Amino acid sequence: MTPQPPENRDKDASRWSDLDRPPLNATALRRALLRPGSLWSSLDVVPVTGSTNTDLAARAGTLAEGAVLIAEEQSAGRGRLDRRWSAPPRSGLFLSVYLTPRVPHDRWGWLPLLTGVATASAIARSAGIDTALKWPNDLLVTVDGAERKAGGILAERAADGVVVGIGLNVSLTAEELPVPTAGSLALAGARNTDRDPLLRAVLRSLEQWYGAWQEANGDPAASRLQEAYTAGCATLGRSVRAELPGDESLQGEAVALDADGRLVLATADGVQRPVAAGDIIHLRPTGGEGGSAP
The missing domain is CATH 3.30.930.10 (Bira Bifunctional Protein; Domain 2)
Structure with missing residues (x-):
């Protein structure tokens, strides 16, 4: 060689x-x-x-x-x-x-x-x-x-x-x-x-x-x-806070994924609001359900 x-x-x-x-x-x-x-x-x-x-x-x-x-x-x-x-x-x-x-x-x-x-x-x-x-x-x-x-x-x-x-x-x-x-x-x-x-x-x-x-x-x-x-999806069933543009935030339980792939949050006032991935800056857990998602 x-x-x-x-x-x-x-x-x-x-x-x-x-x-x-x-x-x-x-x-x-x-x-x-x-x-x-x-x-x-x-x-x-x-x-x-x-x-x-x-x-x-x-x-x-x-x-x-x-x-x-x-x-x-x-x-x-x-x-x-x-x-x-x-x-x-x-x-x-x-x-x-x-x-x-x-x-x-x-x-x-x-x-x-x-x-x-x-x-x-x-x-x-x-x-x-x-x-x-x-x-x-x-x-x-x-x-x-x-x-x-x-x-x-x-x-x-x-x-x-x-x-x-x-x-x-x-x-x-x-x-x-x-x-x-x-x-x-x-x-x-x-x-x-x-x-x-x-x-x-x-x-x-x-x-x-x-x-x-x-x-x-x-x-x-x-x-x-x-x-x-x-x-x-580990996000569903958890209480989360969605941080949105313009310093807006939305908190609720993640209850579903709709036909457009948006995450549906059930808020404390009884409203179900879908949020799109493109609108999210951060998605944070607010409770201790099942571990801590990063």
């Missing part, structure tokens, strides 16, 4: 510096997911980028539906309202997909909720842990008896479609968490933290739910999306 130049050895040492966190196998992922008739049309893995959502959105006019971009590390990952999302390299799944739904535009707001259902069900099957949904875009796991945010979803309009981003903490240790109230699959006791099968499970689940939703013309009831989200 020909000895490698020192600079190449240094690159390899850096690439494999954390043997518990090997890089994703892009070739194997493409072979498993880019099959005839599949939703997924391309799949790229990059070592680092600012934001996969930003990168895909910039290329949206030239992309086929089903483009997937995955980063081993994001230096400027974003959540709702441009909140920062950070994690060590190869410690999680950081990806975005480009979708062009062929359903009425007023039903596109279900896409982040659909992605939440798909991701939660994939994690349950492949990692063996329950994942709850905090409306509108958070994924929760239970760590030491408390609910912790382990992931989030961000959907943004781009060209003629939508870029949907998923960030999921997989192997983060307690010392690596960005805030003490965060969590990871490893801390929740996942039986599997191998990112390759986790990623395949998430994308296959997303393809299945997206296909059913499109076949139902975006109808959340007919596709059973509304039912599935309601069943997995």
